[in-house]
Amino acid sequence: MFKRIAGTKDVLPEEVVRWQKIEAIARNIFSLYNYQEIRPPLIEEALLFNRSLGQTSEIVQKQMFLIKREKEVYSLRPEGTASVVRAYIENNLDKTSGFMKLYYIGPMFRAERPQKGRLRQFHHIGCEAIGSSDADLDAEIISLADNLLKGFSVDSYKIKINSLGCPEDKKALTQNLQKSLTGKLARLCADCHTRFKNNPLRILDCKNEKCLEVIRKLEIKDAYLCPECKAHFNKVKEGLDSLKINYEITPHLVRGLDYYNRTVFEVSHPDLGAQDALGAGGRYDSLAKQLGGPDVGAVGFALGIERLFLVSSVKCQVSSKNLVYIISLGEEARRQNLKLLDNLRKNGITSDTDYEGKSLKGAMRKANDLGARYVLIIGEDELKKNVVTLKDMVSGEQKEAKSEDLIKELRC
Ligand SMILES: [Zn+2]
Numbered sequence: 047m048f049k050r051i052a053g054t055k056d057v058l059p060e061e062v063v064r065w066q067k068i069e070a071i072a073r074n075i076f077s078l079y080n081y082q083e084i085r086p087p088l089i090e091e092a093l094l095f096n097r098s099l100g101q102t103s104e105i106v107q108k109q110m111f112l113i114k115r116e117k118e119v120y121s122l123r124p125e126g127t128a129s130v131v132r133a134y135i136e137n138n139l140d141k142t143s144g145f146m147k148l149y150y151i152g153p154m155f156r157a158e159r160p161q162k163g164r165l166r167q168f169h170h171i172g173c174e175a176i177g178s179s180d181a182d183l184d185a186e187i188i189s190l191a192d193n194l195l196k197g198f199s200v201d202s203y204k205i206k207i208n209s210l211g212c213p214e215d216k217k218a219l220t221q222n223l224q225k226s227l228t229g230k231l232a233r234l235c236a237d238c239h240t241r242f243k244n245n246p247l248r249i250l251d252c253k254n255e256k257c258l259e260v261i262r263k264l265e266i267k268d269a270y271l272c273p274e275c276k277a278h279f280n281k282v283k284e285g286l287d288s289l290k291i292n293y294e295i296t297p298h299l300v301r302g303l304d305y306y307n308r309t310v311f312e313v314s315h316p317d318l319g320a321q322d323a324l325g326a327g328g329r330y331d332s333l334a335k336q337l338g339g340p341d342v343g344a345v346g347f348a349l350g351i352e353r354l355f356l357v358s359s360v361k362c363q364v365s366s367k368n369l370v371y372i373i374s375l376g377e378e379a380r381r382q383n384l385k386l387l388d389n390l391r392k393n394g395i396t397s398d399t400d401y402e403g404k405s406l407k408g409a410m411r412k413a414n415d416l417g418a419r420y421v422l423i424i425g426e427d428e429l430k431k432n433v434v435t436l437k438d439m440v441s442g443e444q445k446e447a448k449s450e451d452l453i454k455e456l457r458c
């Protein structure tokens with residue numbers, strides 16, 4: 047017997063209702079902010095992610111699902127930003143639309159060791175605003191994340207923000223960090239030793255308990271920010287204050303991807319434990335240019351749907367679908383079945399019948415299990431009189447209805 051791959055999930059019909067609800071809330075809120083949906087492919091050239099996320103990033107180093115075909119190497123997308131920016135450039139959206147607000151909902155793939163809250167196929171609700179470096183846009187996008195979480199009935203979450211500054215500031219921050227970590231290297235994990243050489247900022251993302259102890263004690267001041275970047279960050283904070291958004295300035299927050307600059311943010315939730323990020327995002331002003339496109343600022347974020355489910359209290363009721371269930375008894379009646387169903391559906395009435403050869407009693411039980419609103423019985427008697435027996439499953443009432451009046455009867 048085949049089993050699903052570890053770290054993947056079957057979303058069964060009863061759970062799909064919840065997914066649809068979350069997606070509907072997201073679409074509605076995105077449209078309030080004038081975002082439009084984009085659906086890039088799930089598979090891209092692997093090089094796209096190496097270039098955007100950074101060769102030394104955790105994702106590129108360990109987590110990409112690579113597919114080799116002859117000389118090409120593809121990857122299932124591990125995140126959405128790189129694909130959206132690639133699509134923005136390739137479709138000349140900078141020339142036709144200029145500034146664009148785009149959102150996406152869909153699966154991402156990372157070859158992680160499966161554990162609670164970490165899947166190999168997981169789902170993101172994300173957005174990217176491409177074509178502006180305005181700090182007000184950062185405030186707006188953080189407020190959008192905040193409103194999405196409120197819309198999903200999540201509370202007790204925390205929004206942490208920081209600014210990495212421009213590439214020069216990032217260099218200064220890296221050097222500061224290297225300086226303050228010298229002498230403490232022996233207390234860091236093996237991965238962090240490599241990070242110290244290749245990309246010291248990533249040490250701040252390490253989840254190793256020993257490293258965390260060292261990291262927590264590090265004092266990181268915002269002195270690395272140049273005047274422009276400091277002013278930009280101040281404007282973001284002012285914007286958030288004016289919107290009354292609760293946030294915490296977290297100097298240790300760097301996000302482990304190369305493309306981020308200036309504003310970075312993360313949403314955490316206490317119920318998620320060590321893997322406590324519900325979502326994250328930030329600015330990536332040089333990514334489009336780096337990928338061969340225009341020199342435009344951009345900012346975005348993504349929320350993990352499976353993690354949202356762990357903390358969201360969104361209620362969803364299965365909407366009553368007013369199902370009409372047909373039970374036909376005998377050869378002749380069965381022959382009428384398909385045509386009758388077709389007629390009901392063409393009149394906008396949800397309907398189904400028994401395809402398992404059940405007895406009357408068994409079919410009635412099935413109708414009840416399906417939550418049918420009406421059961422329609424056709425047997426030899428009914429056929430002779432050109433009527434159907436109509437049973438109201440709510441009131442329990444049963445009556446005969448003329449075949450030509452059936453639609454009218456079912457509609458009221
Ligand atoms: Zn700067």
Ligand SMILES: [Zn+2]
Nearest residue numbers: 235238252257
């Ligand atoms: Zn470490």
